[in-house]
Amino acid sequence: MNIKNKKILVTGADGFIGSHLTEELVRQGYSVKAFVYYNSFNSWGWLDHAPKEIRDHIEVFAGDIRDPYGVKQAMKGCDVVLHLAALIAIPYSYHSPDTYVDTNIKGTLNVLQAARELGVEKVVHTSTSEVYGTAQFVPITEEHPLQGQSPYSASKIGADQIAMSFYYSFETPVSIIRPFNTYGPRQSARAIIPTVITQIANGYRSINLGSLHPTRDFNYVADTVRGFISVAESDRSVGEVINIGSNYEISIGDTVQLISDVMGQEVEIVIDSARLRPEKSEVERLWADNAKAKTLLGWEPQYGGQDGFRKGLEETVKWFTNPENLSRYKADFYNI
Incomplete structure (x- = not known):
């Protein structure tokens, strides 16, 4: 799929991975709309610190992924959605699990409903290696059983399943990217x-x-970003779950x-x-098998x-x- 002339919406663009992804898309000449979390400070998160030449080429939409009306408004005119908006802190999910259901499951549902109604050409939904739980075999392939060992991972399993259900039920063009332990500049100190x-x-x-x-399989953020772009560009990724990991x-x-x-x-x-x-x-x-990413996408880690x-x-x-x-x-x- 050639997405060079497509309008791309990145949800969670103000966060760690989302900001790196948004900046790289702009550098590569893509047309990008950044969905950032509305707040009274008018903060765009990490995008506030992007170079001016990057910020000048981003259309920013401030909203809340939990609001179906706002999500649909943001997605109007967009051809591709890279959905990263989520609550990700595992300890906080013990404290406030309800917010994880609202943000991660219902937020994903809002994206999928809007994609279906608007005829969006591609939705890339972000999963996490945490959905596998403790490895039952290694390296972990995409066929590994899913285990919700925290409210966070359970909410992401739910979001993944909702995403695939739209592919199976309505032929919504959904791909699931499953990054393992991304690290790099701007990451939260909770990691x-x-x-x-x-x-x-x-x-x-x-x-x-x-x-x-x-043990963990750490993935440098530049590799994760390349994984997102590769999944978005690949026709072969539709209806697939794809690990992005270093295999180390x-x-x-x-x-x-x-x-x-x-x-x-x-x-x-x-x-x-x-x-x-x-x-x-x-x-x-956690230890990723990344063979599927290499086969379907031609992606492999540079780190x-x-x-x-x-x-x-x-x-x-x-x-x-x-x-x-x-x-x-x-x-x-x-x-x-």
């Missing part, structure tokens, strides 16, 4: 890599963390050691009970393996340790 970097960068040598033994597994503990090595600091890890997930909710192991991971960490550390960027984070405060 493990920014948590470690910001604490070290602020002079802490005792680092407060949760569990160290779980590393424990949280080893990740901390690699970050400290990149930053040239020795650190002591302190287990903070407030940061531990409930025992049965902890996803112990794969240990060398690629270290390169991505170096770029991430460089961004976070810029004083202007670091000042936006509260390293001494645990935000669920």
Whole structure:
């Protein structure tokens, strides 16, 4: 599918991945409308910090993904929707699960209903590796069973199933992209890599963390963004769920050691009970099989393996340790 002459709506464009995706689409010459979360500060999230030459080429729509009328208004005139708007913090989903149903499931339903009614040519819905739960086999293919081990992951499973139901029931052209643990500049400090970097960068040598033994498949944000664009462009992605992952597994503990090595600091890890997930909710192991992405999309990670991971960490550390960027984070405060 040639989307160069199409109008693309990015929901969640003000967030971590969404802002990177929006900027890259503009750089590549796409026509982009950015759906950002309405707020009284008139903040466009991370898009406020985009270069002026990028911002000048973005049409911004401020709204709420939970409002079906507003979502439909935003989607009018758009040919392709890249749907990233979601609540993603796992600890907060223990606290306020109802908001995850409203935002992640009902918000996705609003996008799909509008897409069906408006005749949108492509909807790319964002899933997450958390829907797999603890790996029952590795590497994890798209056929792996789904396990809702947190209210967050359960809400994303629900959203994924709603998305596929529109494909099966109404032939809505839906593709599901399933990124594994994306990291990079602008990520929330609720995630493990920014948590470690910001604490070290602020002079802490005792680092407060949760569990160290779980493994993750970390995916640098530039690779995730290329995955989104590849899924949007591919006719073969319609009706498919596609993992975007590095196919490299590393424990949280080893990740901390690699970050400290990149930053040239020795650190002591302190287990903070407030940061531990409930025992049965902890996803112990994630490791992506990315063969389907390679076959259907021609996509593969540019930051794969240990060398690629270290390169991505170096770029991430460089961004976070810029004083202007670091000042936006509260390293001494645990935000669920």
